[in-house]
Amino acid sequence: MSAEITAAGAAANGAGVIHDIGYQAYDGPRLGRAQIMLALGWHSLKSAFGIGRGAKAKIVPVFTFAVMCAPAVVNAIQLAVTGTHTRVVPYDTYRPVALRVLVLLIFLAAQAPEVVSRDLRSHVLPLYFARPIRRADYPLAKLAAFVAACLVLIEVPLLVLYVGTVTQVRTGSAVWSETRALIPGLLLGAAWAAVAAALGLLFASFSSRRAYATGSVAIFFFLTWTLALLLTSIGEHAFGPGLQQPSALARLAGLISPFTALDGMRQWLGGTSPGPVPDPGGYGALYGIAVLAFLLAGAGGLLLRYRKVGVA
């Protein structure tokens, strides 16, 4: 049937610049809103790792992922070589903590703009909003995708750590205790991913310029982290070395940065490995609230941001 139309079209269009190949209506299935969001999320997740982009776009994701896996790989090698059965990296803090923070910071600063700023820069949003989704669906799909990306970055190394350890330990009870130690690590990792992704996207979404977006994400996470550690150390030392318990300042300083807040929450929930901030003691619940507040501020801010964004 299209051949006939083609012939007619070609005859009608003597210039031949545009060949009429005959229009075909689409009467196949149409996906609903949820499936469109899923498609958008999958597309965004891939772009968070530079998939579907050039080789240059994959440098940061591959590098950060490799560095994040390094402690787990070192653990596996150490256990295999020395024949010991004692894991050298904890699941809940994934030491060195500064490495995890730094790597995550680089990933957020480089990839959050990839997920949101590009669309702002090219003014493509009206095309999304002109499609059968709602205004909030776009930021929600982006957020879900970026949380997933951060989950990959945080949880896969934990799984490598787990596999590297359980292949060395022989007894069933040792495997069981490894597994029991892994689960809180995974849950905490999920909290890290959610908080980091929400705040990272929020800061990136304020600028369509990649450099500014990267800068604001990096500055926010780095500044708050450094400040929290600084105040903590002031609080620990300012009152003299004789003081046995950390001061209130040291116990509260971690609240101002997302990553230290996450660590305070970990200790409040019963984590015993030493972390970047001291045990918050009686202030523990505040850390739980702070993490929740960071998460809600990031996600809520993102939704508000896209309610306001212009369609012109």
Next chain:
Amino acid sequence: MTAQQGQAIQPAPELTAPRPPAADAVIRAEALTKRYGAVTALDKLTVAVPAGITGLVGANGAGKSTLVKILLGLLEPSDGRAAVLDQDCARAGQRIRTLTGYMPEHDCLPADVTATEFVTHLGRMSGLPPTAAKERAADSLRHVGLYEERYRQIGTYSTGMKQRVKLAQALVGDPKLLLLDEPTNGLDPAGRSAMLELVERIGNVFGISILVASHLLGEVEQICDHLVAIEAGKLLRADTVRSVTRASRALVIEVEEGTELLRDELLRRGLAVAVEGRGVTVGLAGDQTFDVVRDAVAELGLPLNRMEQRRHRLEELFSGDQPAAGVTSGGAGDVR
């Protein structure tokens, strides 16, 4: 002919207000109002757009883009109602956006993806399954005349090619209605006519209803069946292209001397006249106008320099009034 003159002379409100909306209207607006703070972009606009190709014309800032965005549910009206394909814009935005393709007036393309990837992705966003999105993206890009180039990054495209990509992404979801906002934006004359030809084919051969916004009447009247003219957010006129343009030609007469005399004589003979510089402009209602003018010039014995037919400026075209003094001056206002 006389009937048409009568129609043309009527002021706009009587022309449009009592007309009941067509039963098969693809777009309907009722007292649609949009305010941006102190600016009223749409002012109680009531109009019905029938199937086919319709031009939405108006000067810069008339409210064309605002109307299009409200129809898509991208903007909320301050007051009034609108419906697209019998779906209420306020309540059934999602359904409307399934059935409608939108081409924005501004740049909306990322530079660093290929046209194929981009249109395929937006096909997915229109609700097409993966394979269908790929096929329809390829088809849409072919329909707009992009072949091998579609594997190149959009950043390397000319303005004309970019406009085609914008059109292709509007077409990819198999819409029943296309809303095209200034599709010839930024194109040179050749690019403009190619784009217009494309729009015309999509409307007439593909059978998709189209609302095409433009500030150039001369451009859209070539391809449209209907025209909707707005000014400052108000409806000036909505009618078929044929009746709008037929009733709206003007005749410019230039005489060596005696311009005043000629004006008075033409007025006496019942024509609406305006003086501009050395010329006299009369509304051209039909062939008999030529006869009246020729008789008047002959009777006065004036040396005739020039007598030519010309179009009015957009605003007066649609106001339906005869030209007032001064408005047709200088030819710069000609739409063609």
